[in-house]
Amino acid sequence: MNDEMTVEAEIRRYSPGEDAGPRYERYVVTGAGNMRVLDVIRRIYATSAGDLAFQFACRIGRCGTCAVKVNGVPVLACQERCVPRMRIEPLTPFPVIRDLVIDRTEIEERYARLALTPAPPAAGAAQPLPMDPGLAERIGHLDSCLACMICVSACPAVAERPFDGPAFMLKLGYMHKHPANDQDRVDSAMESGLLECFGCDVCTQLCPADLSPAQEIRELRRDAVLGARSRS
Ligand code: SF4
Ligand code: SF4
Numbered sequence: 001m002n003d004e005m006t007v008e009a010e011i012r013r014y015s016p017g018e019d020a021g022p023r024y025e026r027y028v029v030t031g032a033g034n035m036r037v038l039d040v041i042r043r044i045y046a047t048s049a050g051d052l053a054f055q056f057a058c059r060i061g062r063c064g065t066c067a068v069k070v071n072g073v074p075v076l077a078c079q080e081r082c083v084p085r086m087r088i089e090p091l092t093p094f095p096v097i098r099d100l101v102i103d104r105t106e107i108e109e110r111y112a113r114l115a116l117t118p119a120p121p122a123a124g125a126a127q128p129l130p131m132d133p134g135l136a137e138r139i140g141h142l143d144s145c146l147a148c149m150i151c152v153s154a155c156p157a158v159a160e161r162p163f164d165g166p167a168f169m170l171k172l173g174y175m176h177k178h179p180a181n182d183q184d185r186v187d188s189a190m191e192s193g194l195l196e197c198f199g200c201d202v203c204t205q206l207c208p209a210d211l212s213p214a215q216e217i218r219e220l221r222r223d224a225v226l227g228a229r230s231r232s
């Protein structure tokens with residue numbers, strides 16, 4: 001029958017500080033043919049592994065909290081359709097709190113360091129000019145990043161080089177274009193490994209928000225070259 005499927009899921013279980021090391025536990029779940037990976041994880045939690053740690057919030061692909069690796073590929077669990085055999089793991093290369101839950105402390109600290117810190121307007125200062133609609137649309141789209149870390153997890157340069165990763169480059173590209181930007185974001189991108197990207201476009205292909213970190217990296221590199229030229 002097309003409307004039902006059985007899935008064999010191996011889930012990486014690990015509680016640092018309690019377990020000697022990670023292990024994979026196997027579960028079999030039968031459900032609707034269009035089940036998503038999150039449906040399987042929730043069913044396993046409800047029926048056979050009440051101590052399984054995982055995260056989700058919106059279930060509509062907007063919050064980014066449910067990201068995991070399925071058969072080695074980072075995906076949003078609430079959007080990804082099941083395949084008959086799945087190995088489900090937490091996103092690499094992040095530290096694991098437990099099972100499928102990663103520690104986002106460093107991620108949030110990095111985003112906090114990238115935030116705008118504009119000075120408060122002086123008394124009697126002119127109202128800011130309205131933003132150009134084309135620019136507003138462009139940077140509004142860049143601001144739709146879910147911070148899911150799928151791109152960072154998939155990036156081969158993050159795994160091999162001193163590179164913060166595509167999500168942070170995208171954020172720097174957004175800040176660089178923002179009219180209220182208050183810092184040299186191209187310099188920050190250089191310090192975060194801008195030149196380490198291989199240009200493979202995997203980040204863009206996997207992004208669930210249809211963003212292109214690779215394109216932002218290309219534009220930041222272009223502006224790094226133009227800035228260096230104008231200084232010479
Ligand atoms: S294009 Fe660059 S940032 Fe994107 S996945 Fe490839 S190496 Fe990483
Ligand atoms: S750029 Fe895309 S893949 Fe990367 S964190 Fe943002 S939404 Fe996720």
Ligand code: FES
Binds near residue numbers: 059077078079
């Ligand atoms: S639960 Fe929000 S993106 Fe999956």
